[in-house]
Amino acid sequence: MNIVLFGPPGCGKGTQAKRLQANTGLVQLSTGDMLRAAIASGSEIGNRVKDIMAEGKLVDDETVIAMLSERIDAPDCDKGFILDGFPRTLAQAEALDALLKGKELEINAVVEMTVNDEALIERISGRYSCGNCGAGYHDTFKKPETEGVCDECGGKDFDRRADDNADSVRIRLDAYRNQSAPLLPYYRERGKLIAVNGMAEMDEVEKEIKAVIKTA
Ligand code: AMP
Numbered sequence: 001m002n003i004v005l006f007g008p009p010g011c012g013k014g015t016q017a018k019r020l021q022a023n024t025g026l027v028q029l030s031t032g033d034m035l036r037a038a039i040a041s042g043s044e045i046g047n048r049v050k051d052i053m054a055e056g057k058l059v060d061d062e063t064v065i066a067m068l069s070e071r072i073d074a075p076d077c078d079k080g081f082i083l084d085g086f087p088r089t090l091a092q093a094e095a096l097d098a099l100l101k102g103k104e105l106e107i108n109a110v111v112e113m114t115v116n117d118e119a120l121i122e123r124i125s126g127r128y129s130c131g132n133c134g135a136g137y138h139d140t141f142k143k144p145e146t147e148g149v150c151d152e153c154g155g156k157d158f159d160r161r162a163d164d165n166a167d168s169v170r171i172r173l174d175a176y177r178n179q180s181a182p183l184l185p186y187y188r189e190r191g192k193l194i195a196v197n198g199m200a201e202m203d204e205v206e207k208e209i210k211a212v213i214k215t216a
Contacts, residue, residue, distance in 0.1 A: 001026060001080040001213060002105060004087070006183065007113035008176040009169065010120035010127075011198045012205060015136060016113070017084040019206050024213065027076050030084040031064050034071065036161075054162040056171030058179060061091045069099055083107075088180045093187075109216035110187040111209055113198035120173070124164050131157035 003026070005013040017028040035053060038046035045067075049059045068086055071077070087093040100106050115123075126139035132155030137144055144151050150158075163172065187193040194216075196208040 001108050001216065002083070002100070003081075003213060003216065004083040004107055004110040004187075005113060005209075006110050006180075006187075007115065007198060008120055008180075009172045010124040011113040011115040012123075012202070013084045013113060015202060016205060016209055017082045018136075019202075020082055020209065020213075024210070025079055027079065027081045028084055029068065029071055029077070029081050029086065031068055031086040031088075032084075034067050035059060035064075038067075054168065056163050056168030056175065058088060058175050061089055061095070064088075065092060065095045065099075068096075072099065072103075087183060088175075090182055090186060093183050107187075107192060109194055109212055110183075110192045111212055112184065112193055112195040113205070114195055115198040117173070119199060121166075121169060124169050125166065127164060128158045128160045130155045131159045 005017055007013055014030060014032075017030065020026055021028040035046075035049055039050050039053070040046070045063060049063065052059055064086060068083075072081070083096075087096050096107070122140070123138070126141070127136065128138070129136050130150040130153060133150060133153040135150055135152040136142070137158070148156060148158075150156070163169075184193060194212050196205060196212065198205060200208070
């Protein structure tokens with residue numbers, strides 16, 4: 001089973017992909033996480049994409065397709081995967097189809113997570129994560145139980161993403177509308193698209209996605 005979680009920045013793709021990975025065994029493949037890891041490692045790719053990502057623009061297709069293609073070859077992907085943040089352009093969707101066809105695999109379902117714009121901005125502008133284990137928090141919706149201490153690992157350093165600021169968020173939303181939203185008809189025409197209400201409680205969204213996975 002291979003699924004795509006699709007939707008604008010802040011719709012909850014990463015949160016849901018992590019939950020599904022923890023209790024379905026499918027592997028989360030986040031191109032955003034891969035690119036942030038490249039930046040943190042100081043690699044050539046990381047240095048090349050750093051400013052583009054901080055601004056909120058999309059990284060070029062060639063780079064992300066090559067990155068994903070290599071990751072999909074790893075043995076842990078044999079049990080199925082959840083794509084989080086890929087594909088984001090028509091060229092990426094076509095490359096993905098070709099890549100999977102060569103392995104006699106396919107995308108079984110594309111889950112569109114719908115969230116209104118106001119909620120997206122509110123969610124993105126308050127979020128941060130533990131610098132040690134990556135657990136996600138939010139200034140309003142999910143504070144650690146003890147202020148300044150990660151619930152999961154006890155870490156005391158927290159990070160905010162360089163692109164979670166008002167200017168970059170505006171550019172990321174534009175990129176979603178102009179470059180990524182055209183993928184909705186692409187997957188609808190192929191009978192793969194299923195929408196879930198991303199405004200619901202996290203547990204409810206997870207339940208809905210699991211129901212989709214069962215029937216796909
Ligand atoms: P995300 O973590 O999915 O919100 O992605 C953060 C940023 O990484 C995006 O705003 C882009 O700059 C870059 N990025 C992640 N995935 C892709 C992709 N599939 N295509 C192009 N750029 C991407």
